[in-house]
Amino acid sequence: MINGVKGVMLILTFLALGEVVSHFIYNFIPGNVIGMVLLFMALQFKVVNPHSVEYISLFLVRNMALFFVPAGVGLMVSYRLLGEHWLSITLATVLSTFLVIATVGHIQQKFGKK
Amino acid sequence: MREIICSEPFILALVLCSYYVGLRIERATRLSFANPLLIALIIIIPTLCLLDIDYPTFERGSHFINFLLGPSVVALGFTLHRQIDLIKGNVMAILCAIFAGSVVGIVSVIIICRLLGAPQEVITSLQPKSVTTPIALGISANTGGIVSLTAITVVICGILGSVAGPAMLKVLRIRNKIAKGLALGAAAHGIGTSRAMQMGPVEGAFGGMAIGLMGVITAILVPIIMKIIESLGI
Known part of the structure; x- marks a missing residue:
């Protein structure tokens, strides 16, 4: 029980710390991404015991797609913004996404270590 | 009744149920296009239109789920x-x-x-x-x-x-x-x-x-x- 609370506490604390750092760098990098880096470093330097955040972390990352549902539903009102340029926006998005996946995937597959 | 369908418990339940249906369909079909997020949207958006719930109301009700993105x-x-x-x-x-x-x-x-x-x-x-x-x-x-x-x-x-x-x-x-x-x-x-x-x-x-x-x-x-x-x- 106490460990469950500890995990939630740690994740929220790192998120809050990330938000603070983000504020001081003029939000150049968002707080949650900084929180991710800070948690990674804290685990790496053994400031935080991995076991204490394991359960909550796995719960959060395995259900990440669910947390995007509200943002996705936002499309029902914002699709009108696409306006007269919807065709160029759609084509640019589809082709560019494909090209980014191809570039990143192939370079990593070719030059990275397995 | 109107109050209930615009309330947080109702909207959260709608989101979770739709996503759960998405997960079940994905597991049953194993198709990459049967994506739980996409299926949830396909269920939720028409439901909101049908029940005449506007987006700001939905946004307020589903705020908790959106918050979990950060953590x-x-x-x-x-x-x-x-x-x-x-x-x-x-x-x-x-x-x-x-x-x-x-x-x-x-x-x-x-x-x-x-x-x-x-x-x-x-x-x-x-x-x-x-x-x-x-x-x-x-x-x-x-x-x-x-x-x-x-x-x-x-x-x-x-x-x-x-x-x-x-x-x-x-x-x-x-x-x-x-x-x-x-x-x-x-x-x-x-x-x-x-x-x-x-x-x-x-x-x-x-x-x-x-x-x-x-x-x-x-x-x-x-x-x-x-x-x-x-x-x-x-």
Whole structure:
């Protein structure tokens, strides 16, 4: 029980710390991404015991797609913004996404270590 | 009755039930297009229209789920920690891959939009489309884009990467787990990463890493690429 609370506490604390750092760098990098880096470093330097955040972390990352549902539903009102340029926006998005996946995937597959 | 269907418990239950149906359909069909997020949207949006619930009401009701996005990105730090052995020795390859991906992402948007005759503010709004929302909005605002247009293209790009991404990886014959995760995270930020996480812990962890790197590198590159294009007078 106490460990469950500890995990939630740690994740929220790192998120809050990330938000603070983000504020001081003029939000150049968002707080949650900084929180991710800070948690990674804290685990790496053994400031935080991995076991204490394991359960909550796995719960959060395995259900990440669910947390995007509200943002996705936002499309029902914002699709009108696409306006007269919807065709160029759609084509640019589809082709560019494909090209980014191809570039990143192939370079990593070719030059990275397995 | 009206009050009840607009209340938080009702809306949260609607979101969870729809997503659960999505998960069951995905598990039953094993098709990459049967994506739980997409199925949830296909169920929720018509339901809201049918019950005449407007988006601000839905947004208020589902705020708790939206909030969990922040903690889940932080939690990616834990999955990265678990993959430390794979990160070591791959740092240079990862940086090169994301750098090239960022350049290709920005330049391809510029070329396609120019060919189709889209105005400059549409181009500047679309340049950061592969980047996680908060960074993308910042890039768009700083370069004269339409921030609300950026916000929607980021979500569309994410859903596209999550639904069609696995098929694209197959066509491109990308089989390496690290490469798959990086590619999905780089092209489709958090939504792509959530999909990578369903493929496995290695894919998911590197998706998380790609969100951060792609965001920062793109934020630095967009103004530089715009300056280069301007000075070349193209």
